[in-house]
Amino acid sequence: MLKVNFVNKELEYLYTNPDYWKWFYPPAVVRNYIKLVTLMQSVETLSEINIYWWYKIAQKKWNMKWIWAARLNDSRRLEFTVDNYWNIQVINLERISKHYA
Numbered sequence: 379m380l381k382v383n384f385v386n387k388e389l390e391y392l393y394t395n396p397d398y399w400k401w402f403y404p405p406a407v408v409r410n411y412i413k414l415v416t417l418m419q420s421v422e423t424l425s426e427i428n429i430y431w432w433y434k435i436a437q438k439k440w441n442m443k444w445i446w447a448a449r450l451n452d453s454r455r456l457e458f459t460v461d462n463y464w465n466i467q468v469i470n471l472e473r474i475s476k477h478y479a
Contacts, residue, residue: 382418383470385459403454403474410450411474418469424460445472453477 384390392399393415396408403411417427427435427448434449438457447455455475461468 380418380421380424381468382415383468385470385472389471389474404451407450407454407474411456414448414450414456415471424469447475449477450474 384393389411392403392408393412396412399408414427414433417430418424421427424435424446427433432449436447437443438445438447444459445457446460447457450456453476455477457472457475459470459472461470
């Protein structure tokens with residue numbers, strides 16, 4: 379199982395108290411975030427999540443190569459880092475960002 383670290387404490391609070399965040403994020407973003415984090419905690423490797431194609435997990439390019447992103451909706455992404463490129467064991471959740479922002 380992958381270990382998920384909440385680097386950003388707001389993301390941890392969002393995971394445990396989703397109703398509080400309804401004024402900050404659309405409900406679909408919160409639902410998809412909770413589903414994605416739960417899925418991350420239940421799989422052995424990050425590549426197992428790729429069968430859920432709508433998350434579109436990909437490594438960022440250029441000056442942000444160490445950051446990965448997963449789609450929450452058309453305009454929001456969950457950004458995270460991993461402990462090791464080849465043998466991913468720990469995922470560090472960084473932030474929810476606006477796509478193309």
